[in-house]
Amino acid sequence: MRDDLLPVLACPVCAESLARVDEQIGCANGHRFDEAKQGHLTLLPAKRRALTADTPEMVDARLRFLGRGHYAPVERAIAAIVAAAPAPGIVLDVGSGPGTYLAHALRAADG
Ligand SMILES: [Zn+2]
Incomplete structure (x- = not known):
């Protein structure tokens, strides 16, 4: 995930802006999203991810x-x-x- 693209994304849970937080992508309200080793970002909540x-x-x-x-x-x-x-x-x-x-x-x- 290119960090310069984060400003055009929003947290799908609370709509706050996203930024790199340590080794993850997240919002100010503590929602975190994993970046795949292939470079894509999954914005599905953890419960939804289990369904994929x-x-x-x-x-x-x-x-x-x-x-x-x-x-x-x-x-x-x-x-x-x-x-x-x-x-x-x-x-x-x-x-x-x-x-x-x-x-x-x-x-x-x-x-
Ligand atoms: Zn959020």
């Missing part, structure tokens, strides 16, 4: 699958849309997997 089926092994498998180019046309289409958008802007990837599409969009936006 994604284990670290599943995320790794998804990354390997996407890395083989099976969804390359989708990645290119999203990247083209973002590259053509007026700048400056913010791209938010919400719940679409391990951030693969966002990574392609950001590379395209950086030129």
Whole structure:
């Protein structure tokens, strides 16, 4: 998670702003959210997280699958849309997997 993007996010529990607090992301009211080793931030409350089926092994498998180019046309289409958008802007990837599409969009936006 890039710290310069934290000001555009809000705590999903209390709507306070988010900031880096020690090794986690959190708000002034003590709500904390884990940053995955892959770099994405999960803003689901802990009780909701238990309902997700994604284990670290599943995320790794998804990354390997996407890395083989099976969804390359989708990645290119999203990247083209973002590259053509007026700048400056913010791209938010919400719940679409391990951030693969966002990574392609950001590379395209950086030129
Ligand atoms: Zn909060």
